[in-house]
Amino acid sequence: MPDAVKILIAGGFGVGKTTMVGSVSETKPLRTEELLTEQGVGVDDISGVEKKTTTTVAMDFGRISIKQDLVLYLFGTPGQDRFWFVWDELALGALGAVVLADTRRLADCFPSVDYFEKHGTPFIVAVNCFEGARQYSLSEVQLALDLDPDVPVMLCDVRKKDSSKEVLIALLRHSRKSRDQARRTVPAPAQ
Numbered sequence: 001m002p003d004a005v006k007i008l009i010a011g012g013f014g015v016g017k018t019t020m021v022g023s024v025s026e027t028k029p030l031r032t033e034e035l036l037t038e039q040g041v042g043v044d045d046i047s048g049v050e051k052k053t054t055t056t057v058a059m060d061f062g063r064i065s066i067k068q069d070l071v072l073y074l075f076g077t078p079g080q081d082r083f084w085f086v087w088d089e090l091a092l093g094a095l096g097a098v099v100l101a102d103t104r105r106l107a108d109c110f111p112s113v114d115y116f117e118k119h120g121t122p123f124i125v126a127v128n129c130f131e132g133a134r135q136y137s138l139s140e141v142q143l144a145l146d147l148d149p150d151v152p153v154m155l156c157d158v159r160k161k162d163s164s165k166e167v168l169i170a171l172l173r174h175s176r177k178s179r180d181q182a183r184r185t186v187p188a189p190a191q
Helices: 017-024 081-091 103-119 138-144 161-185
Strands: 003-011 030-035 054-067 070-076 096-101 123-128 153-156
Touching (some): 003 017, 003 081, 003 161, 017 054, 017 070, 017 096, 017 161, 054 161, 081 103, 096 103, 096 161, 103 123, 123 138, 123 161, 138 153
Parallel strands (some): 003 070, 003 096, 096 123, 123 153
Antiparallel strands (some): 030 054, 054 070
């Protein structure tokens, strides 16, 4: 039986969480998307993603086998703050998280970064490269998000399976490194 690992895919509204889970999942992803409606006007900020017609209201779920003995279960979080009450349940037992960022709406990923920092969850930031969006260096993104220097930042295109897979592999490596560092810093029990 392969080891199962839970990974969260987080970020702001319209950043590509659902697309990432769908692009990399080896099974048909479970989606809890609903149409944006009149009731969301004034509640949901769709500036920069005006063409978006749906929103995730609970989670997205997918699965990918990295190796024969390692399966990742991917949980895409809802991006709007009115659905954040499900985050604590989704985060339970997660090995780590990918925070997707959109340079057109970079501030939208601050709540995700804050959440994982507060909970001590290893995470990486993956900048989803949208067509027409201004490109920034990885160090500029790191500085703008005020990230710890140990938090990896990388570029990706979540529409492409290989790109999404590279992000997940980077998260697994970072999570392992974080876990190993934590073990080395824990003092030995007193005899």
